[in-house]
Amino acid sequence: MEIKITKTTTPQMMPPEEKLGFGKVFTDHMLVVDWEQGKGWYDARILPFGRISLHPASTVLHYGAEIFEGLKAYRRADGGVQLFRPMENIKRMNRSAERMSLPQMDEQDMLELLTAFVRTEEKWVPKSFGTSLYLRPYLFGNDETLGVHSVHRATFMIIASPSGSYYAEGINPVGIMIESEDVRTVRGGTGYAKCGGNYAASTRAGERAAKKGYSQVLWLDGVERKYIEEVGAMNVMFKIDGVVVTPEISSGSILPGITRKSCIEVLKKLGYTVEERLLSLDELVLAMESGKLEEAWGCGTAAVVSPIGKLAYRDKEYVIGGGKIGEVTQKLYDILTGIQWGKCEDEFGWVYKL
Ligand SMILES: *Cc1c(COP(=O)(O)O)cnc(C)c1O
Numbered sequence: 001m002e003i004k005i006t007k008t009t010t011p012q013m014m015p016p017e018e019k020l021g022f023g024k025v026f027t028d029h030m031l032v033v034d035w036e037q038g039k040g041w042y043d044a045r046i047l048p049f050g051r052i053s054l055h056p057a058s059t060v061l062h063y064g065a066e067i068f069e070g071l072k073a074y075r076r077a078d079g080g081v082q083l084f085r086p087m088e089n090i091k092r093m094n095r096s097a098e099r100m101s102l103p104q105m106d107e108q109d110m111l112e113l114l115t116a117f118v119r120t121e122e123k124w125v126p127k128s129f130g131t132s133l134y135l136r137p138y139l140f141g142n143d144e145t146l147g148v149h150s151v152h153r154a155t156f157m158i159i160a161s162p163s164g165s166y167y168a169e170g171i172n173p174v175g176i177m178i179e180s181e182d183v184r185t186v187r188g189g190t191g192y193a194k195c196g197g198n199y200a201a202s203t204r205a206g207e208r209a210a211k212k213g214y215s216q217v218l219w220l221d222g223v224e225r226k227y228i229e230e231v232g233a234m235n236v237m238f239k240i241d242g243v244v245v246t247p248e249i250s251s252g253s254i255l256p257g258i259t260r261k262s263c264i265e266v267l268k269k270l271g272y273t274v275e276e277r278l279l280s281l282d283e284l285v286l287a288m289e290s291g292k293l294e295e296a297w298g299c300g301t302a303a304v305v306s307p308i309g310k311l312a313y314r315d316k317e318y319v320i321g322g323g324k325i326g327e328v329t330q331k332l333y334d335i336l337t338g339i340q341w342g343k344c345e346d347e348f349g350w351v352y353k354l
Contacts, residue, residue: 010048080354114158118160175309285318
């Protein structure tokens with residue numbers, strides 16, 4: 001795919017690395033590719049970062065035809081830049097597109113777009129351990145009509161945001177509230193697709209939890225409200241009586257996280273037993289009451305792993321692992337971040353050097 005590059009005439013400076021939050025500062029450029037039915041993808045271009053113009057009837061504004069991805073570019077100690085399992089994001093983006101009736105893109109083409117964009121924005125990849133350049137590919141339907149049908153026009157974009165260390169203040173376990181009212185998605189729905197609508201529908205529960213002093217909710221399945229699914233916008237894992245248990249993703253209502261997949265592969269290599277299966281809230285409560293729940297953590301690209309120190313259900317609060325980060329959680333954090341920032345050997349072949 002040919003990419004036309006127009007450089008900005010007003011390049012910005014990166015703020016001091018310790019001042020970078022998440023998703024507030026954007027780099028100098030953005031990548032845009034258009035698609036039309038019958039014509040396919042065309043006009044791949046890297047432009048100065050700026051506002052985009054949409055028709056007021058654009059599909060995305062009315063019917064929510066939008067999907068996205070999230071991955072990071074990491075700066076190694078030798079100054080080089082690398083991605084972590086980018087093909088996994090690319091494949092997932094196509095699966096999300098298929099679910100939302102949006103156009104898919106050739107995997108190699110998408111990898112080329114991604115790497116060309118990161119090379120253009122190289123100077124925006126911060127240097128300190130824990131910091132990264134967060135990459136946000138996204139795709140939306142862009143027909144200029146209110147008619148309800150599959151899209152005939154779409155736009156793929158990538159923007160990037162230099163981000164500070166998620167754990168600038170150290171890894172502190174979080175308090176989580178079990179959500180018994182709202183559900184995130186249902187079987188047969190869009191749970192496995194990374195689409196904006198899933199987020200819009202789950203914000204309310206997160207805000208209610210925050211008001212009560214919890215940082216996120218633990219989602220139950222949307223049919224029986226019986227089985228554990230995810231925590232906030234992360235996958236979730238538990239260590240119960242020495243065994244790591246994580247909800248299976250076959251129902252289609254859980255987002256198949258790349259961090260989840262990587263955690264499972266690391267744990268198996270370390271010799272742990274990992275069970276991907278249905279995990280009911282009853283079983284979890286029993287494990288908490290009998291003291292068999294040893295560790296719990298969320299996992300996702302942003303935080304890598306996020307230890308859960310407290311779980312609240314109805315009017316009861318359970319403390320997990322004395323409210324401290326557990327041994328397995330810490331080990332996963334050290335190994336994954338070690339590979340991502342190029343501090344330890346990548347025996348899995350996950351790193352993609354630019
Ligand atoms: C992105 C996301 C995750 C985590 O996926 P990673 O590939 O590990 O970043 C988990 N759950 C939801 C709902 C997500 O959107």
